[in-house]
Amino acid sequence: MTEPDVEAPERVARPAVAELDEILGLPLRVLDDGFVRVVDYLGSDAAIVQAARVSYGAGTRQLQEDRGLLRYLMRHRHSTPFEMCELKLHVRVPMDCWRQWIRHRTANVNEYSTRYSVAIDAMYHTSADNWRLQANHNRQGSAGVLDAAAGETLSRRELELQQQAREVYQERLAHGVARELARKDLPLSTYTEAYWKIDLHNLLHFLALRLDGHAQQEIRSYAQTIGHEIVRRWCPLTWEAFVDYRLHRLELTRRDLEVVRAFHAGGKAAAIVRAQEVELLPPAGTTSYPRNRERDELEQKLTLLGLPVPWRE
Ligand SMILES: Cc1cc2nc3c(=O)[nH]c(=O)nc-3n(C[C@H](O)[C@H](O)[C@H](O)COP(=O)(O)OP(=O)(O)OC[C@H]3O[C@@H](n4cnc5c(N)ncnc54)[C@H](O)[C@@H]3O)c2cc1C
Numbered sequence: 571m572t573e574p575d576v577e578a579p580e581r582v583a584r585p586a587v588a589e590l591d592e593i594l595g596l597p598l599r600v601l602d603d604g605f606v607r608v609v610d611y612l613g614s615d616a617a618i619v620q621a622a623r624v625s626y627g628a629g630t631r632q633l634q635e636d637r638g639l640l641r642y643l644m645r646h647r648h649s650t651p652f653e654m655c656e657l658k659l660h661v662r663v664p665m666d667c668w669r670q671w672i673r674h675r676t677a678n679v680n681e682y683s684t685r686y687s688v689a690i691d692a693m694y695h696t697s698a699d700n701w702r703l704q705a706n707h708n709r710q711g712s713a714g715v716l717d718a719a720a721g722e723t724l725s726r727r728e729l730e731l732q733q734q735a736r737e738v739y740q741e742r743l744a745h746g747v748a749r750e751l752a753r754k755d756l757p758l759s760t761y762t763e764a765y766w767k768i769d770l771h772n773l774l775h776f777l778a779l780r781l782d783g784h785a786q787q788e789i790r791s792y793a794q795t796i797g798h799e800i801v802r803r804w805c806p807l808t809w810e811a812f813v814d815y816r817l818h819r820l821e822l823t824r825r826d827l828e829v830v831r832a833f834h835a836g837g838k839a840a841a842i843v844r845a846q847e848v849e850l851l852p853p854a855g856t857t858s859y860p861r862n863r864e865r866d867e868l869e870q871k872l873t874l875l876g877l878p879v880p881w882r883e
Pocket of ligand 1: 673674675676677710772775779780784785786
């Protein structure tokens with residue numbers, strides 16, 4: 571009997587990415603005393619393509635170059651192939667920033683224990699020229715900075731507060747108070763450290779949220795380091811597709827589209843009428859425009875599209 575003519579699958583080598591290997595283990599500085607360090611990684615652009623081709627079958631191989639396939643996957647949110655890649659980071663982050671970071675539930679985390687060990691003796695300092703002011707229109711945001719003289723005072727006062735908090739903490743420890751209790755008055759500026767492992771799909775979700783202008787500047791700094799320094803080296807084709815199709819995409823809602831279509835069909839007057847009909851503008855005859863967040867967002871989109879804001883001109 572003859573053997574069936576079945577081709578044995580090729581042996582596939584473990585993916586290695588030389589560009590990422592160059593920075594493996596190196597702490598990449600963030601803020602004044604924080605860092606992000608790549609501990610390990612699994613996969614590469616090639617691993618994503620390899621996984622995707624299993625689902626699409628060999629027949630499509632000739633149709634798509636790796637780059638084209640990755641870009642297709644990203645555009646169409648075919649996300650599971652991106653889960654084939656994993657990144658393990660060692661991070662050092664101020665606790666208030668970590669509190670935002672830890673909300674991303676799809677990572678595996680092991681954090682430094684201040685019950686078990688003495689709290690890290692480092693706190694995030696705000697420099698005199700970086701005391702951001704409360705934004706008027708965004709209750710969660712900041713805009714502009716405090717003048718330098720007032721900033722000097724606040725930075726000096728911050729240092730005094732942080733030093734005192736540390737001294738009180740050390741005093742409690744010296745009296746034998748348990749670390750789990752002694753820590754309770756340490757400020758949120760105290761640095762913590764963690765191992766953080768996440769797959770690329772969920773990492774990109776984290777980056778999309780935390781690179782956004784609405785995210786707080788401190789966590790954005792970490793996201794920038796992870797995105798631009800790490801993911802760009804690790805999976806350059808995926809990073810490029812992510813920048814094109816996620817970071818810089820513009821999403822139009824049904825109401826947005828109706829206003830844009832009306833503008834193209836009948837100019838500003840028609841766009842205003844449609845905006846009133848879809849309740850983005852108050853009814854005709856109303857003289858004031860009470861704030862409407864959805865309309866603010868549409869105005870930003872129109873500006874990005876190079877179109878006038880009909881009710882503002
Ligand atoms: C600018 C900004 C402002 C924010 N403000 C606030 C705030 O004021 N208050 C506040 O509490 N939080 C706030 N957050 C945190 C935010 O609500 C999310 O908790 C955080 O961004 C994590 O997002 P996620 O749940 O999508 O991510 P992940 O936890 O990483 O989850 C990724 C995705 O997995 C899925 N998923 C994960 N777990 C579940 C689950 N249990 N059930 C269903 N689906 C799941 C979801 O699709 C989710 O999008 C803010 C976040 C940002 C970026």
